[in-house]
Amino acid sequence: MPVIQTKTKLTEELKKLKHKLDLGLVPTMGALHNGHASLIKKAVEQNNNVVVSIFVNPTQFNNKEDLDKYPKTLDADIKLISEISNDIIVFTPEVSEIYQENIVPKTYDFDGLDKVMEGEFRDDHFNGVGTIVEELFKIVQPSKAYFGEKDFQQLRIIQKLTEIQHIPVEIIGCEIVREGHGLAMSSRNERLSKNTRQKAALIYETLKTAKNKFGTENALIIKDWVNDQFKNNKDFKLEYFDITDVETLTPIKNKIKSVKYRAFIAVYVENVRLIDNIALN
Template identity: 40%
Template sequence: MNQAYSVSELRQYIQHWKDHQQSIAFIPTMGNLHQGHLSLIEKGQSLCDRSICSIFVNPMQFGPNEDFNHYPRTLDKDIELLESVACDLVYMPTASELYPQGLEKISQVIVTDLTETFEGAHRPGHFTGVATIVAKLFNIVKPDISVFGKKDYQQYCVIKKMAQDLNLDVEIIGQETTREPSGLATSTRNQYLNEEQKLEAALIYRTLQDASDKIIGGEKNFALIEKQATDRLSQAGFDTDYFNVCNADTLKPATPGDKKLVVLVTTRLGDTRLLDNIEIDLW
């Protein structure tokens, strides 16, 4: 697997591939990779000739109460995992290269409409940091496609809207969430759970499935579904930030006439904040 640390180095590989009419799939990550990330790379490989994964812990998307310095860095293991799925290249830039004048002076990409609620409300500035770094990476890599996991459904929607709004020449692909056998969504944060908590956390997806079953069965009282789900999680020891039935495209509160829905949940078990969702198609 090729490794690049600078923009100029990376672009030499990309230019060579493009000279040979090879398409490129790009998967941006912050490292600490797991099976979910590998599924994104494998999806990209199924659609393109070449695959590039970036590893960069982006300081711009961390809030003042989120510890950037303690985000797990597991570079050696990450490289082994990327090699195991035959990723063509890993790009590992430094903050000084991507933010040469520091975060205070960097131009920002602000995606409107989708970023004020849910994670945007609980983590102010987070999506500006995400959109800015992803836009920069898209301009550096110039991929044909980029694959994002749907576990972070709001992020997926934000990146898709950014690409559309700015006429970026990249197709955004959503990849379905990978799960543990219990149903728990695969996540970097799962490493903070003990074995007992991992079993308890499987209740999140079961609660989403129950909500989906009720909606597919014809229940239109979404507020009732949300309350029942939140109460169920609370009784099991979770502290829920939100559990909401939304229009899958706008992330606005769902109406009885909506046909494409997504149920979003973020809840805490102990000190660990866990995200998940379930899509519902009523067509």
């Protein structure tokens, strides 16, 4: 299984492929888990050739401490990938290979998709995401790219990126993979104590109850109910809970039958920030 660190060598490797127009890309920041594995497996099922990138992108972190603490487990990541397929190309560039000396994000107009929820609390985060994803698309030139729905707002941003930058790649959204007790799989989960990790199942339980309530109750009442679930729980700090239109990510005002909605949540647990979401209809 080729493990490549430079753009030049990756380009050379891609030129050797027999089916150059059938190429799947799975961009990751490493610390891979079963959620990532599901993306990679889907890419392998749908493409003759697959590239998995492992790159901790500095321009999408607005908190340097968060960047410094991000786990780096390259040997374990390569092992996980090889157990899925030894034909996958793994791209593990250094920061200098991607950004040279100019470690700043580009600025995009995502038509407001980046101004709510994550964008409200993480300055320039989605410009950083857009910058690295556009660069990876330019280097790899995949026909399909795979992203998890746990980061649903990011998924919508990347779909918008391909539209505004006219990038000919099909974006495949993949279902959230959860731990046995319901917590959405995330590299950040490893920073939680075992006991708190079990308690964090409350996040998904709250989303499921919100979904049940959405059928009969007003969205503002549901939002107040969610706030109450976390208000008196010293183990959690709710950053936001929103119900939005799936396409525009506009917060709901009046429920419209023909519109699809999704509930989004961000919670701090043991100073670890966890996000999740659920389709409501």
